[in-house]
Amino acid sequence: MAEPSRRTVITAAAGLVTLTGCAKYGEPTNPSPGTPQGAPANTVLGKTEDIPVGGGVIFAANRIVVTQPVKGTFKAFSSICTHLSCPVATVAHGTINCDCHGSKYAITDGSVVRGPAPRPLPPKQITITGDSITET
Incomplete structure (x- = not known):
């Protein structure tokens, strides 16, 4: 069996580097077909009393952030x-903050600050029932 040429090896290596560079941080590398991302819908996230007015809470397992820009309004x-x-x-301070590269979003509407x-x-859909917050 003949050895591959230097050009073949370099071309193959460059292709591997290119493919590797296309992956995004935080995404599964081999998601199974039909596997939903995050937690299933209709999941109770928490209580309204846990969401500070003018702030919010990140529910990492559900890939959702719930904010309360003004008392009684939840986003x-x-x-x-x-x-x-x-x-x-x-x-914090009225924004949702990504530490990777410094992006900030408004807690009122998710817009880029x-x-x-x-x-x-x-946006994500939530329902408030009594004091319970549910992802719908």
């Missing part, structure tokens, strides 16, 4: 940054 967004798919890390994020955080 929910994806907790995955729209820049490079890092999970957001904190909610500071980039490099190119798009707002996608």
